[in-house]
Amino acid sequence: MTYRSDAAALSAKSAGCFQACTPSFRAHYARPSNLTIHTTMADITTSAADKKEKEYFTDVPQQAPGFFLKGSHQYDWGLKNRLSKVFNPKDGRTVMLAFDHGYFQGPTTGLERVDQTILPLEPYADCLMLTRGIQRSIIPASTQKAIALRASGGTSMVSPFEEWEGEIDGRKAKFGRPGFEPLSNESTALNIEEAIRLNASLLAVQVFIGSAYERQSLKNLTDLVDAGARYGIAVMGVVAVGRAMARNAQYFRLATRIMAELGAHVVKCYYTDEGFETITSCCPVPIVIAGGKKLPELDALKMSYNAIQQGASGVDMGRNIFQSEDPVAMMKAVRGVVHEGLTPEQGFAMFNDLKGK
Incomplete structure (x- = not known):
């Protein structure tokens, strides 16, 4: 009995199958009798001179750098990548431009024509905070800026509220009873599929x-955190302060910590003039400050500078x-103060130099 190798047996079997095919099939696919194939080892083996020697770097441990943002080292790659578009990886800071006010205020002063006001500012922002309606109708799809998409809403400035008499800065005023703010009755304003379509880096x-x-409102936050986690989209919790609520460090320590604990x-x-460093210290994720009401330019720059320093x-x-x-x-x-380390006075001098140009 003669034993053949598996390769030889397979070759013989293939030849037998070929012979079993129809004559027309064999005629079409058979190798021409006059065709000669010349193969040498040089054809299949690269010479030692031409071959680049492999480098395994066995003496160099693989680097595993931590992510540059506070509290972000455990996140998935895609989420980190989106956050690195919001925050500059060189200094871990961001200048976000917020113009989502129209979702409850309508055409507020300065945003009557978003195309005229905001588009000239777009090149100098790291991130644009806006609604999906403005993103689609005004912002060019060619923008390279990160998108912070407004993801909650449902009330407006004209929402009715119960009367309650109290004080604002020591003056009598009438507004909703303590803790009752009609604007706080929000729901989520979009789903995660819409956020993906709009290429959002951050949901606000x-x-x-x-x-x-x-x-x-906390359920809105956690619902969006859960939805965003499925696709690597970050969520920013925005501390809303009603007219009857105190804006002090104790309140903001509580509010920011709760949101971070729930996944923001x-x-x-x-920003608070007193104790702001305690707010940032006990919050395990990055904090960005809201600008709030319009301030004189130097005061706004001082607020930005102090917040960064703290x-x-x-x-x-x-x-x-x-x-x-x-x-x-x-x-x-503002960019000069946040990213370039300018003092408020230097930033104000820059403002005056550039003003009107």
Whole structure:
């Protein structure tokens, strides 16, 4: 009995199958009898001179650098990549331009024509905070800026509220009873599929700690955190402060910590003149400050500078930019303070130099 190798047996079997085919099939696919194939080892073996020697770097341990953002080292690659578009990896800071006010205020001062006001500012922002309607209708799809998409809403400035008499800055005023803010009755305003379609890096959701709708707004936050986690999209919890709520360090320590504990990747809150460093210290994720009401340019720059010095990872300004005497000059001055280490006075000098040019 003769034993053949598996390769020889397979070759013989293949030849037998070929012979079993129809004559026309064999005639079409058979090798021409006059065809000669010449193969040498040089054809299949690269010479030692031409071959690049492999480098395994056995003496160099693989680097495993931590991510540059506070509290972000455990995130998935895609989420980190999106956050690195919001925050500059060189310094871990951001200048966000907020112009989502129209979702409850309508055409507020400075945003009557978003195309005229905001588009000249777009080149100087790291991230644009906006609604999906403005993103689709105004912002060019060619923008390279990160998108922070407003993801909660449902009420407006004209929402009715119960009367309650109290004080604002020591003056009598009438507004909803303590803890009752009609604007706090928000729901999620888009789903995760829409956020993906709009290529959002960050979803912004308002949270009303201490209001009548605290539970609902926290549920909005956690629902978006869960949805975003499936696709690597970050969520920013925005501390909303009603007219009857105190803006002090104790309140912001509570609000920012709650949102971080419930999964927010970034938190936005107001700056406080006293104790702001305690807010950033006990919040395990990056904090960016809200600009709030319009301030004189030097005061806004001082607020930005102090916040950065006390642990903030950036600013998310709106009215202090687009309501400025010269929005582009102010935008550049804020960038100078946040990213270039300018003092408020240096930033203000930059503003004055650029103003009107």
